[in-house]
Amino acid sequence: MARATRDLVGELVRNALELAQADGALPPIPPIELRIERPKEREHGDYSCNVALRLASAVRMPPMDVASAIAQRIMRTEPIADVDVARPGFINVTLDAEWQRNLLLAVIDAGDQWGRVEQGAGHRVQVEFVSANPTGPLQVGNGRGAVLGDALASVLDAAGFDVQREYYVNDAGAQIRLFGRTLFARYQQQFGREVPLPEGGYQGAYMVDVARQLKEESGDRWLQSSEDPPAELSERGLQLMIEQIHDDLALLRVEFDHWQRESALYDGANGTSTYDVAMERLRGGSFVIEKEGAVWFRSEDLGEDKDNVLIRSSGEPTYFASDVAYHYDKFLTREFDTVIDVWGADHQGHVARTKAAVSAVGGDGDALEVLLYQLVHLRRGDERVRMSKRTGEIVTLRELIEEVGADAARFFMLQRSADAQMDFDLAAAASADPRQNPASYVKYAHARCASVLRNAAEAGLAPSSDHLDLLVEEQESVLIGEILRLPELVADMAARREPHHLTYYAQSLAQAFTQFYDAHRIVVPEEPEQSGARLTLTQASQAALAATLRLIGVDSPDEM
RNA sequence: CCCCCCGUAGCUCAACCGGACAGAGCGACGGACUUCUAAUCCGUAGGCUGGAGGUUCGAGUCCUCCCGGGGGGACCA
Secondary structure, rough: OOOOOOHHHHHHHHHHHHHHOOOOOOOOOOOOOEEEEEOOOHHHHOOOOOHHHHHHHHOOHHHHHHHHHHHHOOOOOEEEEEEEEEEEOOOEEOOOOOHHHHHHHHHHHHHHHHHOOOOOOOOOEEEEOOOOOOOOOHHHHHHHHHHHHHHHHHHHHOOOEEHHHEEEOOOOOOHHEEEEEHHEEEEEEEOOOOOOOOOOOOOOHHHHHHHHHHHHHHHHOOOOOOOOOHHHHHHHHHHHHHHHHHHHHHHHHOOOHHHEHHHHHOOOOOOOOHHHHHHHHHHOOOOEEEOOOEEEEOOHHHOOOOOOEEOOOOOOOOOOHHHHHHHHHHHHOOOOOOOEEEEEEHHHHHHHHHHHHHHHHOOOHEEEEEEEOOEEEEEEEEEEEOOOOOOOOEHHOOOOOOHHHHHHHHHHHHHOOOOEEEEEEEHHHHHHHHOOHHHHHHHHHHHHHHHHHHHHHHOOOOOOOOOHHHHOHHHHHHHHHHHHHHHHHHHHHHHOOOOOHHHHHHHHHHHHHHHHHHOOOOOOOHHHHHHHHHHHHHHHHHHHHHHHHHHOOOOOOOEE
């Protein structure tokens, strides 16, 4: 669908507003942004507009009069059947029921692609998410970023944006050297040597597993190495960690278009690497100052609280410096129109300086958006689950997925807005009972659609669009309304970067179908015309459910 | 001391960049199965939206202050 119904309504209201000014019913006024909303109460129509209330003081007229002047001039054509003016000054629009019913065929045509809009056409967006250090397995918290970023990317894609999903691999710097040295120690231990872990080394048992795997792959080839760590061993260990991260994410059904290595920013002859070019940009723009033996980014000049170190007095670049180079690469080299970085809330302090850096290297700081998500706490029923390795409780993302499954993990992770802390209830998520687990409830509704359609086929009944006018029951029109509002929901979620609405929509859509199913019999051989219409509605429901579940990243089973 | 997020029903959370009567799920209580999946549905109870001011025709939403919870404020990432 190229245009959401709401946009069609908005255009007709705008035309009416302009007409009212043209014929003198309203005084000339500067252009105003029209917002068409969906009223909570059904008796207020399908859409409402508050433009009259917002204009009233500017045009010095009572809001009800303004509303009437506009409402009278709204053309009663295609999507609009009726227009009312209500109490304070709302303009309420009722859609043409037949027009809505006919849209069900477009829904069925679209299938699980229903809901697509074109608002983002021609706009290139990168969503970078997870990007956890490859020095250890993904934790539960990374799962939230993974689900959030992936669902946001799906929503943006559905809204017509050209989206790239990216994982930034921090494979350079001090923590990687420490990773290599830890691994080397574990590797030597595999051969019975008593080698201590380096100071502050990675304690996790996974390092032992990686060391064992290296021994199995390559035997003792690095045992006599004089390097600490041997470069090959370090790189191979890193590869294995990245593969593990990749596999964990695949379990969650998260796939990236591009894995960007931090080390690649330093590739190239002297002065030609991305890093060198970006730093040269900063210097050229006088954004750099040397003091106390280090090189600093003059963030203070850009409104920051303090300057930030780019190059330590040791000569080694900071994480921030490679981040500057990385964002230079995103905006100036790869030329994304918008970049959305999904970060944990503990990185909140980096937002302002990174935006400042984007501007400083010649990009638009506002084109970098950072989506911060708050912490995840686990609980199992009423019991808090401590995420500590010592207690042997669940810690890693993989353990979480193994306990509750990818569907529940994704649905639950997406159920809260990013800026709210989350209590993740393992007991509820692990339950297959739809009363505990909304993901099951929605999947069940989809399976039920499939089941009804199977039964109909056996009974010799098929969906038909010949008598859609028979869809007049309350539950039927509510369900139609739910199905048809997905495109504008996609548009809103994309614009606001808020994919969590998907889970609420999914539940309300599933509920609308289930209520319809409960109240009316769909397959009635004695009533082929009505059955045909209801089967069409069932088919459209199935398509809308599948489309929604696809965006959330949850399976749409045909039976349960 | 400064910055960011949160505070909404017993619990976990929504509320469409200020809108009409603050909504779901779970939990509690009470109903509905000779018919397409009862893995369901219907009903009841439950709220001064942490507090106090302010802006507005209108505030859970915006502003100020306070209280409470969480997260930041390194030549760590």
